[in-house]
Amino acid sequence: MNKLGFITEELDTLKETGLLIHIRTVEGPQGAWIAVDGKKVLNLCSNNYLGFANNPALKSASQRAVETYGVGPAAVRTIAGTITLHKQLEEKIAAFKGVESALSFQSGFCANLAVIPAIVSDGDVVFSDELNHASIIDGCRLSKARILRYEHGNPEDLQGKLSNEKNARRKLIITDGVFSMEGDIAPLPEIIEIADRFGAITMVDDAHGEGVLGRGGRGIVDHFQLHGKVDIEVGTMSKAFGVVGGYVAGSKKITDYLAQKGRPFLFSSAVTAADVAACIVAVDILSSSDGLVKQVWENTAFFQEKMREIGFNLGRTKTPITPVIIGDAKIARDFSQKLFEEGIFAQAIGYPTVPVGKARIRVMISATHTNNDLAWAAERFRDIGKSFHIL
Ligand SMILES: *Cc1c(COP(=O)(O)O)cnc(C)c1O
Numbered sequence: 001m002n003k004l005g006f007i008t009e010e011l012d013t014l015k016e017t018g019l020l021i022h023i024r025t026v027e028g029p030q031g032a033w034i035a036v037d038g039k040k041v042l043n044l045c046s047n048n049y050l051g052f053a054n055n056p057a058l059k060s061a062s063q064r065a066v067e068t069y070g071v072g073p074a075a076v077r078t079i080a081g082t083i084t085l086h087k088q089l090e091e092k093i094a095a096f097k098g099v100e101s102a103l104s105f106q107s108g109f110c111a112n113l114a115v116i117p118a119i120v121s122d123g124d125v126v127f128s129d130e131l132n133h134a135s136i137i138d139g140c141r142l143s144k145a146r147i148l149r150y151e152h153g154n155p156e157d158l159q160g161k162l163s164n165e166k167n168a169r170r171k172l173i174i175t176d177g178v179f180s181m182e183g184d185i186a187p188l189p190e191i192i193e194i195a196d197r198f199g200a201i202t203m204v205d206d207a208h209g210e211g212v213l214g215r216g217g218r219g220i221v222d223h224f225q226l227h228g229k230v231d232i233e234v235g236t237m238s239k240a241f242g243v244v245g246g247y248v249a250g251s252k253k254i255t256d257y258l259a260q261k262g263r264p265f266l267f268s269s270a271v272t273a274a275d276v277a278a279c280i281v282a283v284d285i286l287s288s289s290d291g292l293v294k295q296v297w298e299n300t301a302f303f304q305e306k307m308r309e310i311g312f313n314l315g316r317t318k319t320p321i322t323p324v325i326i327g328d329a330k331i332a333r334d335f336s337q338k339l340f341e342e343g344i345f346a347q348a349i350g351y352p353t354v355p356v357g358k359a360r361i362r363v364m365i366s367a368t369h370t371n372n373d374l375a376w377a378a379e380r381f382r383d384i385g386k387s388f389h390i391l
Contacts, residue, residue, distance in 0.1 A: 017329060017330070017351075018328075018329040018333045019329055024036050024037050025037055029053070029054040030043070030048045030051075030053035030242075031048075031053075031368055032051075032369050032370070032373055033373075034345065036340075036345050039340075040343070041343050042343060042344045042373055042377055043345050044344060044345060044363045044377060045346060045347050046364055046366065047239035047364060048240075048242055048366055049211050049240040049296050049365075049366055050217075050240050050286075050293070050366070050367050050368075051366060051367055051368040052240070052243070052278075052282045052285075053242040054242075055242065055281075055282070055285075057281050057285065058242065058243065058278040059278070061277040061280065061281045062274040063274075065273040065274045065276070065277030066274050068273070069083055069272075069274075071272060071274070072269075072272060073271075073273070075269060076265075076266060076267060076268060076270070077265065078259070078265070078266055083273055083276075085273050085276040085280065086104055086276055089104055089279050089280050089283070090102045090103060090104055090247070092283045093249060093283060094249060095287070096283050096286065096287055097210075097218060097233060097235075097249045098218065098221070098222065098227050099249045099250055100250070100251050100252045101249070101250065101252040101255040101256075102247050102248065102249040102250075102255060103247060103248050103255040103259060103262070103265070104237075104246070104247045104276070105245065105246040105247060105248065105262070105264060106245065106264060106268055106269075107238065107245060107246045108205070108207050108234060108236030108238065108246035109135040110265075111234045111235070111246035111247060111248050112133070112135040112136050112138070112139040112234055114139075114248070114258055114262030114263060114264045114265055115139065115234060115248050115258060115262060116136070116139030116140055116172070116174070116203075117139065117143040117144075118257065118258055118261040118262050118263075119143075119170070119201060119203075119232070120143050121143055121145055122144050122145070123168070123169040123170075124143075124145040124169050124171070125146045125148060125165045125168040125170075125172070126140045126143065126145045126148065126172045127150055127162060127171065127172070128149050128150070128173075128174050128175075129152055129174070129175045129176060129179075130149040130151060131153075131176065131179050132175065132176050132205070133180060133205060135205075136174055136205060140174070145170075148165070152179075152182075153179075153187055155191060155194055158191065158194055159194050162200060163198070170201065171198060171200035171201065172201045172202075172203060173191060173194075173195050173202050174203045174204075174205070175188070175191060175203075175204055176204075176207070176208070177204050177206040177207070177219065178206075178208035178212065178213065178220065178319050178321065179208075180207070180321065181323060181349060181354050182321070182323060183314075183317030183319045183320070183321030183322060183323060184315075184316045184317060184318050184319075185209075185213070185220065185223070185318050185319065186204065186220065188204060188220055188224050188226060188230070189224050192230065201232070202229075202230050202232070203231060203232040203233075203234065204220060204221070204230050204232075204233055204234070206219040206221070206233055206234065206235045207234070207235060208321060210236075210240055211239065211240020212240055212296065212319060212320060215290065216286055216287070216293055217290070219233070219235070230250070231250055231254070232249075232250045232254055233248070233249040234246065234247070234248055234249075235247050235249065237275075237279045240286075241279055241282040241283070241286075242282055243278045244271055244275050245271045245275055245276070245279055292367045293367075295367035296320055296366060296367040299320070299366070299374060302371055302374055302375075303365055303369075303374040303377070304317070306374070306375065307322070307324065307381065310381065310385070311385075312324050312385065312391070313325040315360075320365040321362065321364060322362070322364070322365060323361075323363075324346075324361040324363060324381065325360045326348075326359050326360055326361060326390060327357055327359060329350035329351065329356075329359040331359070331388060331390075332348035332349070332359035332361060333359075335361055335385075335388055335390075336348035336361055338384045338387075339384060342380045342384070344377055344380055346361050346362070346377075347361070348361055361381075363377075
């Protein structure tokens with residue numbers, strides 16, 4: 001009997017449908033240009049919106065933290081104690097986001113797994129945007145609450161679903177702030193108004209919003225001027241902040257509760273002092289200057305205008321996330337391969353990350369790109385698009 005035969009079959013299916021992920025090897029620091037599989041390429045893949053992943057000030061803070069605190073946290077925070085740096089980071093994030101309190105986690109993924117099951121369970125209902133991030137979906141599944149997916153970015157559909165669930169014990173509405181594969185922004189003001197009417201708890205995952213939206217990158221709540229109106233914000237330190245880690249921000253009541261009930265917090269060790277020290281500097285830089293945030297928006301406008309002029313379909317993006325919609329997963333993969341041969345690293349994304357038939361090349365714009373880089377990239381896209389008969 002071949003117990004593990006299903007694995008071969010699954011992998012073969014992925015290969016045949018063009019969905020097998022090929023992981024490339026990066027041979028140096030992140031930046032506009034990087035060394036990948038022995039080749040220097042323009043980096044259009046990373047979430048390193050502001051260039052913090054290789055920022056000298058962040059790097060030296062990390063090095064100093066290793067000297068002061070060593071390399072490992074030695075156990076979970078609730079048992080071995082928390083280091084001063086985690087406390088400092090939490091205070092700085094709370095101040096930056098304009099909330100009472102923040103609690104840091106190992107990642108944005110962990111933050112979602114911690115917060116959702118702590119807030120809802122049996123007898124409760126989660127209302128989740130159908131395009132929410134996988135970590136939200138998994139957090140919902142872990143919670144045992146009933147999950148109702150509402151149409152992407154559609155407040156009317158959300159309202160209809162809420163009005164059918166008046167008897168639920170607790171109601172939790174969850175949305176990505178910026179949708180990671182589309183680049184569009186959640187209609188947060190409408191969602192909050194509806195939530196207020198139905199007494200629902202609100203939660204927004206600002207992973208692609210912070211460092212990008214709002215004043216100086218303070219995120220989606222700042223973007224819409226909704227301070228104090230969202231119950232729970234989740235975020236990551238791995239995108240615009242350039243490091244690693246996650247957090248939950250909101251009232252002190254929420255973070256006190258999660259420090260008792262959030263299972264990834266209780267049962268998994270925290271990120272290291274070196275990571276946290278770098279995160280602190282990232283928040284400090286953003287708190288004192290909006291130059292990098294302005295730059296990423298200028299670069300975005302420049303590139304997206306060029307791509308639209310050429311005739312590409314960029315979907316409904318409103319942010320630096322630039323989906324170049326191709327359709328067929330195999331063509332998208334070949335397009336990405338051709339781009340790589342021409343010196344551009346931009347990944348094809350297919351099912352299940354995006355719906356079947358909506359495969360795309362996802363271009364991520366960073367403050368570190370120059371206009372020359374982006375103009376050159378748009379020309380390569382144009383030439384390859386023509387040769388694939390997509391334009
Ligand atoms: C990237 C992302 C995450 C995961 O963040 P990590 O810190 O990398 O685990 C969670 N939620 C959303 C919406 C994301 O885009």
